[in-house]
Amino acid sequence: MNLDWHRLRAVVLESDDWGLCAWVPDDRAHRALANLPAFRSTPGLRYGRSTLESAADVTALAELLLEIRGGDGFPPVWQANTIVANPDYDKLEPPLFAVDTLPLLHVPTFPSRWERPGMWDAVRKAEGDGVWWAELHGLHHLPETTWLGALRRGQDDARKAHAQQSPIGAAVESSGEYDAAEPRELRARNLRSAILAFRELFGRMPTSFCPPDYRFDDWLEHEAESLGLSTLQGKAEQAGHALAPLRRRWLGMQFPHRDGMRFYLPPRIAFEPGGDSKAPGPRGLDAAVRKAREAWQQGQPAVVSTHRMNYAHLDSPWSESSRVALRTLLERFAREGAVFLTDAEVRQLVERNWSVRELGGRGVLLRHYGVPREDLRFAAPEGVTGALLRAPLADAKAEVAVEHGQVLARVNVGEYVIEWTHA
Numbered sequence: 001m002n003l004d005w006h007r008l009r010a011v012v013l014e015s016d017d018w019g020l021c022a023w024v025p026d027d028r029a030h031r032a033l034a035n036l037p038a039f040r041s042t043p044g045l046r047y048g049r050s051t052l053e054s055a056a057d058v059t060a061l062a063e064l065l066l067e068i069r070g071g072d073g074f075p076p077v078w079q080a081n082t083i084v085a086n087p088d089y090d091k092l093e094p095p096l097f098a099v100d101t102l103p104l105l106h107v108p109t110f111p112s113r114w115e116r117p118g119m120w121d122a123v124r125k126a127e128g129d130g131v132w133w134a135e136l137h138g139l140h141h142l143p144e145t146t147w148l149g150a151l152r153r154g155q156d157d158a159r160k161a162h163a164q165q166s167p168i169g170a171a172v173e174s175s176g177e178y179d180a181a182e183p184r185e186l187r188a189r190n191l192r193s194a195i196l197a198f199r200e201l202f203g204r205m206p207t208s209f210c211p212p213d214y215r216f217d218d219w220l221e222h223e224a225e226s227l228g229l230s231t232l233q234g235k236a237e238q239a240g241h242a243l244a245p246l247r248r249r250w251l252g253m254q255f256p257h258r259d260g261m262r263f264y265l266p267p268r269i270a271f272e273p274g275g276d277s278k279a280p281g282p283r284g285l286d287a288a289v290r291k292a293r294e295a296w297q298q299g300q301p302a303v304v305s306t307h308r309m310n311y312a313h314l315d316s317p318w319s320e321s322s323r324v325a326l327r328t329l330l331e332r333f334a335r336e337g338a339v340f341l342t343d344a345e346v347r348q349l350v351e352r353n354w355s356v357r358e359l360g361g362r363g364v365l366l367r368h369y370g371v372p373r374e375d376l377r378f379a380a381p382e383g384v385t386g387a388l389l390r391a392p393l394a395d396a397k398a399e400v401a402v403e404h405g406q407v408l409a410r411v412n413v414g415e416y417v418i419e420w421t422h423a
Contacts, residue, residue: 002353003349003350003353003369003370004299005255005296005299005300005301006296006297006299008301008339008369009071009296009302009336009337009338009339010296010301010302010338010339010340010341010346011070011076011292011301011302011304011333011338011339011340011341012079012265012301012302012303012304012340012341012342012343012346013076013077013078013079013304013306013340014079014081014210014233014265014268014303014304014305014306014343015078015079015080015081015305015306015307015308015311016081016137016210016212016305016307016308017081017083017137017141017307017308017309018053018080018081018082018083018134018137018308019052019053019082019083019084019086019107019137020052020083020086020137020141020308021052021086021087021110021111021114021165021166021167022050022052022141022166022167022168023039023044023047023048023049023050023051023166023168024048024049024050024051024164024166024168024314025051025052025111025113025114025164025165025166026051026113026314027314028164029113029164029165029166030048030049030314032160032163032164033048033160033161033164033166033168034048036157036160036161036169037157037170038157038161038168038169038170038172038173039168041173043173044168046274046309047309049313049314049315049318050308050309050312050313050314051312051313051314052110052114052116052119052312053116053119053308053311053312054116054119054312055116055117055118055119055121055122057119057311057312057319058119058122058123058126058132059122059125059126060311060319060320060323061078061126061311061323062078062122062125062126062129062131062132064323064326064327064330065077065078065126065131065330066129066131067327068327068330068331068334069334070333070334070337070338070339070340071334071336071337071338071339072339072367072414072415073415074130074339074340074365074415075130075131075340076131076330076333076340077130077131077132077133077340077341077342077357078126078131078132078133079133079134079135079208079342079343080123080132080133080134080135081134081135081136081137081208081210081233082107082134082135082136082137082198082201083107083137083138083139083140083141083212084106084107084136084138084139084194084197084198084201085104085105085106085107085139085140085193085194085197086104086105086107086110086111086114086140087102087103087104087105087111087140087142087167088103088104088105088111089111089112089162089165090111090112091103092151092162094151094159094162095154096152097148097151097152099148101144102140102142102144102147102148104139104140106197106200106201107120107197107201108120108201111165112165113164113165114165124360127359127360127361128359128360128361128362129360130359130360130365133342133357134198134201134202134206135206135207135208135209135210135233135342135343135344136194136195136198136206136208136209136210136229137209137210137211137212138177138178138190138194138211138212139177139190139191139193139194139197140177140190141176141177141212142167142172142177143171143172143174143175143176143177143179143181143182144177144182144186144190145182145183145186146171146172146174146175146181146182147167147169147171147172149171150169150170150171150172155169155170155171157169157170158170158171158172175215176211176212176213176214176215176216176239177190177211177212177215178190178191178211178212178215178216178220179213179215179216180215180217180219184219187220187223188223191220191223191224191227192227195227195228195229203361204358205228205229206229207229207231207342207343207344207347208229208231208232208233208265208342208343208344209224209229209231209232209233210232210233210234211234213239214234214237214238214239215239215240216238221262225260225261225262230261230262230263231262231263231265231343231344231347232262232263232264232265233265233268233303233343234265234268235251235257235264235265236248236251236252236266236267236268237267237268248267251264251266251267252266252267252298253298255298255299255300255301256350263347263350265301265303265343265346266295266300266301266302266303267303268303268304268305269287269288269291269292269295269302269303269304269305270282270283270288270305270306271283271284271285271288271304271305271306271326271329272284272306272307272310273285273306273310273321273322273325273326274309274310274318274322275310275313275315275317275318275319275321275322276321276322276325277321277322277324277325277328278325279322279325279328279329284325285325285328285329285332288304288329289329289332289333292304292333292338293336301341301346302338304329306326310322310326311323311326341355342357344357345357345367349367349369352370353368353369353370353371354366354367354368354369354370354376355367356378359417361381361420362419362420363387363417363418363419363420364417364418365415365416365417365418366409366411366415366416366417366418367414367415368409368411368412368413368414368415368416369413370413372411372412372413373397373410373411373412374410375408375409375410376407376408376409376410376411377406377407377408377409378406378407379405379406379407380402380405380406380407380420381420383422384402384420384421384422385402385421385422385423386401386402386420386421386422386423387400387401387402387407387418387419387420387421388400388418388419388421389409389411389416389417389418389419390416390417390418390419395411395412395414395416397410397412398410398411398412398416399411400418
């Protein structure tokens, strides 16, 4: 029995750059760097005052999400594509920058000017509330050899940015962490390191991957697949292709789009309010709703991309106005009965008509859209000895048990929260 994606009206909220120490740590840095070419460029004028998220930023987003309910009664889930490490500026000493590899601080430790007290606690709480779901964006987001080369050559903008604990400059903006111009051995090592750091940080494997700046090639896809990371975002936005609009349209007709073990999410719908609560234009409110409806009509989830820079900014009115626009968008989706999923849930539903998403260690959200009361089996976390079943609607015949490290559920079609119990 195949799931009817036309009726499900699924929305995936993909948001890049969480955990990334860019563009600037504070106002002092922006004043020092505002006249550099990268900051005067079109992206620079938009991103230049964006910054690492604070506890208040995460909390405000989580509270907004918790106030909204989709057609299934559950709140939207924010898929935070996360960078898991940042440069250790104290060990990057001018003028020689004599390091064999880029020295890093792993999240939730940050460089001194980027400290955000309480931020990681806010992320953990949002995870437990079921509205925050991290996926992998990269190790550090930077074209390592390109950036270190610019610093060692004394490139003026790279040196000035480094002095402000920012990596942003012409060299960094011209490439990406997994760009083919970076050595393969380095890209492979960084990808392995990113997965290990993600597992250490979140206690699980990433289940989806969005290479920074959409700069990646087939070799990187194969490398990710070999490491168990075969769900990929951003294929339709991949840099370096001719006739990009035609390619995007063609890829948009492929759902579900597979290549062997690889599973590609549909093209992204850009929602970038940029500090405007009305969010007009091709990246704004009306365009996002229209494109979401088109995706549903084509029988696929609407994948909405909205970058961190909208919601973490040196100017608090910018962040607040972007959240107002986001609230309006989500309320419009909710009125149309939208159901909010992660990439991993989309893939599970495509492949087996049911899905499981962890809820911050306290349990899981089970979605079952297949054969009523068929046996659903999946691994229980270590130490879990039992489970309690919750549902928006009562299901008197529902069953759930934990046996030999496996969860067995027999439920009607619908959505359920399974809460863990321990001996």
